[in-house]
Amino acid sequence: MENRLAIAGELVETTERRVTPAGIPIVRFRLHHRSRRLEAGRERLVSCELQVVACGEPLASQAQALNVGDWVRITGFLSRSDHRHERRLVIHAETIGRGERQHD
């Protein structure tokens, strides 16, 4: 089943790193996305904040090297944030790229 997402945005909170009992690093951060899209024949503003999770290496190290204000491009897939909230979603990163600030 298809589950693929590419999104860019600005890092708005410092990254938070944990290590699982088995020693696998997990880095979480929040991304603020702002862009203009075409919808129903008109250009409109899109703005949203998303939680991104980077598990394992090298993704966790790449994520941790990011600073607040950095522009980031993520590809990955969506999954629920935790077992208690079926509808709360997070992006699991598969690639992390540094982007240029894009103009609205």
Next chain:
Amino acid sequence: MTTTLRIAVPTPLRRAFDYLPPAASPLPAPGCRVRVPFGRRTEIGVVLDHAPSALAPERLRPVLELLDSEPLLPADLLALLDWVATYYHHPIGEVMATALPVALRRGDPARPQRIQRYRLVPGISPEQGRRAPRQAALIARLAAAGDAGLAAAELTALEGAGWQGAMQRLVAREWVVVEAESVLRAAPGGEMGLHLTAEQATAVAAVVASLGRFGAFLLEGITGGGKTEVYLQAVAAALAAGQQALVLVPEIGLTPQLVERFRRRFAVPMAVLHSGLADGERATAWLAARAGEVPLVLGTRSAIFTPLPRLGLIVVDEEHDASFKQQEGLRYSARDVAVVRAHRAGVPILLGSATPSLESLHNSATGRYHHLRLSQRPGAARPPTLGLIDLRRQPLDEGLSAPLKASVERHLASGGQVLLFLNRRGFSPVLLCHECGWIGRCSRCDAHFTYHAAERRLRCHHCGAERPLPTHCPACGSVDLRPLGLGTERIEEALARHFPGVEAVRIDRDATRRKGSMERLLARIQAGEARILIGTQMLAKGHHFPLVTLVGILEADRGLFSADFRASERMAQLILQVAGRAGRAERPGEVLIQTHHPDHPLLATLVTEGYPAFAQAALAERQAAALPPYAHVALLRAEATQAGEPLGFLESVARLLPPEPEVQLWGPVPAPMERRGGRYRAQLLLQSTQRPQLQRYLDRWLPLVEGHEAGRRVRWSLDVDPVDLF
């Protein structure tokens, strides 16, 4: 009719067996061991008595071999074991087997091990063996050893193997004498008794006045109140009267200090009986006690079955301890058997505890036991103060509340040691997948796996199953696995973060698995190098930590709402045992208990008014609910690999006798942890306010249970006076 021997053979069948006496030898007396044919095997049995048999002699088999020329089990012990078999409704053959040391059970000769000790005959010098270098070397060794001579083991250590040939020649030439001596040497002894407080003196005098006749004494003494000194002086009086004393303790490994005090006090041979002994050592000690050569026997549970021809006093230390009850096979309570033994032998018994069992307190209240109290600590030591920390609306940082953390800091700053108690080992009792909710569960038990960080494994604390720590969730593949809940390892890690640079040691079964590790950790504590101790109930017993000024009990609530009616009693006993570790020297101790239920009546009573008031309240609850000690219970447990079988079996045996008003049957119900080690478990509770009525019911009922055909598909056992209802 022919005279036959009634013999106890170790088998699950609840009866003795008739055999013909061996041809051409005298009738073995009761208490002698014999080898008998049993089915297609041979077994070691014990002669119970001689009786004319109703069976025709040609239908009986003869005894194969007589193992003892005189009774191994003296008459008084034989009678006690018969009582045990009757009261606990356990097969007499298995009772005998439980009472005998392993070596004697399997038929070894009843001869104590001896040490061969070699001494040089005066006037012999190495010169005389110059043409035989090996002999000359031995002569030189023995000459150096002087009058003490050398034991066989010492010679092997000095000379290596193979010295025996040369030694034999020296013995043959009468240059060396060899003597066999008992392995049980007299302890150093010599330490003087301490000056007694008025309360201690009263207690000692009461017990000593009862020497030579039965009397049961409950010694309720606060921790640090000097119970051991009362034991020592009562034992001294018995020994001075030429009697033997038996001292029962819960676990030898946890009470090295107590054993040491007895050794320092009494310069007599002392047998220390515990499960760590080699078979030969245990049999030797048992036989020496039987021969009356050992005046003092100190041991764990099964030491109650030691033959003691001159028994004069029994002491049971920590009489409330659950380890006195055997939880498998013959489910006897060594404390209760000890009281019966003292009664039959006509000697006093002294039951000591800081937190007596409700049963014993009830026996004191009804006048069966004399209640002796030690309410003051001798010397300058003051008892610790107890306080509760209300955990409601209080954030916990890895199990520690802010007030507890502040207290830890304060005590560390003023140079004290801190003991934190959490009765759960491992890192966390649960490993959870954050994404899908998967929890590591044992496939054989209704239980979660405990996560052990140091070994990176998941372990089941109920059946021992284990597996490596998964890197990914076995259900969804996520890596986000999280430990949930607190174990001692996790507290240890958190403490290192909270108090960097302060050495903490953890004492639990995992940290002390390797031989000598316990001693090493204890030494770091005693030396004051480690400032924080974190541990399970292993810390609660026996050890003295004079530098500890703060005890933190991280979780007190599990005992408050358990389905087992004894849980609150155990919780109170454990809290006070742990609390008793604090402030044993001149510094006053502080005990802080974290709880979500500071208003719980039992907990509040314990903290504000102490154990006696708690025990009163708990006894009132028991009386209102008609629970022990106000009722007598027996539990029939059944288990099987097939679900449903145990319950079905118990349901059908529950109807074997017509209902009786005096005996109530409750259940059957599945055990709270229904599946354990791959077996489904259920239980049926029998209860009566009258002990004899319950016993009579069991007498009539068990043969029917035994004959019931559904019993073949389950494993069942009866537990009289169970300590764990579940």
